[in-house]
Amino acid sequence: MRSTKLRLMNLGCDSRSIYVQTHQRNSSKFTFLRTQHSKMSTSTSSSAALPSPPFIQVEGLPNLRDLGGYPVPGSKNSIRRGVIYRAGAPSSKIDEDGWTTIKSLGITHVYDLRSNPEIEKAEAAGRGGVVEFxxxxxVFAPVFTDVDYSPQNLMVRFKNYQSGSPEGxxxxxxDILKNAPQSYTQILRHIAQWPTSPLLLHCTAGKDRTGVLCALILSLCGVxxxxxxxxxxxxEVGLAHWREEVVAGLMASHTIPSDRTGALNMLSARxxxxxxxLAMIRERYGGAEGYIREHCELSDDEIGQIKSSLVVTEAPVHQL
Known part of the structure; x- marks a missing residue:
């Protein structure tokens, strides 16, 4: 099998070589070389340091990272940094240093993709339901409505995850793509209309609803x-220190079986x-651009504006 190494390099930060990823056709493995704190990364003693870039470490805001810095093949271009950030749900555990780091990012809009029941559960668990920046x-932009998050629908959705297989x-x-147009459209139009206005996307773990949207954006831009x-x-790296807490919560839920392996599969991001x-998106929708045009109803001008805003003539931070 062909293998490719991905080396993350730091431009303008204190970190040097972060890690090497060896990718094969059906597997992906990360091996850490060394990690130092970047000027933008605030670390606390409660969790191990994360590689920066792309991660920005803030206690209480898991899986926070910059979506920029990736190469656009066939060119000297890369995805603009400092415009789109992704994360899990912010909690009431963010401390003063964390807020200082967040403020330095200049985020103007926070798009919350969670449903009302998720927010209520986070509040009841003491993590804070809505944490204002x-x-x-x-901007409340739920992918699923309250009806879609009934226990019956949760069981069907979680059953797909528990096997951990690509098919599931x-x-x-x-299912996310079918329910997401209204949510995703708001965010895509933000990027088109305010290209230099940084935003944060988050759901609960910052993995599925957030991950699908980020994949659409990168694919649209030619990555x-x-x-x-x-x-x-x-x-997988960004949630490592948070995983046990989330697994415990999933196993304690009355809507899923108390199966640790299944719970871990739900949190996987292979x-x-x-x-x-991505293959399914091409087959069903004609690719990311087809989905965004037909289902999010963005015009050709808006799609062009997203591309011209996010694709810049800068050396990639993450170099193949």
Whole structure:
């Protein structure tokens, strides 16, 4: 099998070589070389340091990373940095240092893709339901409505995840795509209309609803499937310190079986799952651009504006 190494390089930060990823057709493996804190990465003693870029470490805001810096094949271009950030749900555990780091990002809008029941459960669990960012506008943009998050629908959705197979994730992600147009359209139009206005996307884990949208954006801008899948799989790293808490919560839920393996599969972000999803998007929708044009109803001008805004003539941070 062909293998490819992906080396993350830091431009303008204190970190040097972060890690090497060896990717084969059906597997993806990360090996850490060394990690130092970048100037933008605020670390706390409660979790191990994350590689930066792309991660920005903030206690209480898991899986936070910049979607920019990836190469656009066949050119000297890359995806603009400092415009789109992705993460899991912010919690009340964000401390003063964390808020200082968040403020430095200049985020103007926070798009919350969760449903009302998820927000209520987070509040009941003491994590804070809605956490406001000073100087940022929170936009409630749920992918699933309250009806879609009934226990019966949760069981069907979680059953797709528990096997951990690409087929299960592809089915679940197609369900997301069917329900997401109203949610995703708001965010895509933000990028088209305010290209230099940084935004944060998050759901609960920052993995599925957020991950599918980020994959659409990168694919629209010409990033190749393998790189999109590798970016998606970084969530395995980004949620590592948060995983046990989430698994415990899933196992305690009355809507899923108390199966640790199944719960871990729900939190997996394997590259092959996204590769299969991208193939499905091409087959069902004609690719990312076809989905965005037909289902999110963006015009050719808006799609062109997204591309021209996000694709820049800068050396990639993440170099193949």
């Amino acid at each position: 000073e100087g940022s506008k929170r 994730f592809t089915a679940a992600y197609e 190749d499937d393998e790189t999109v899948a590798r970016e998606y799989s970084l969530t 590259a092959e799952n996204m590769m299969a999803t």
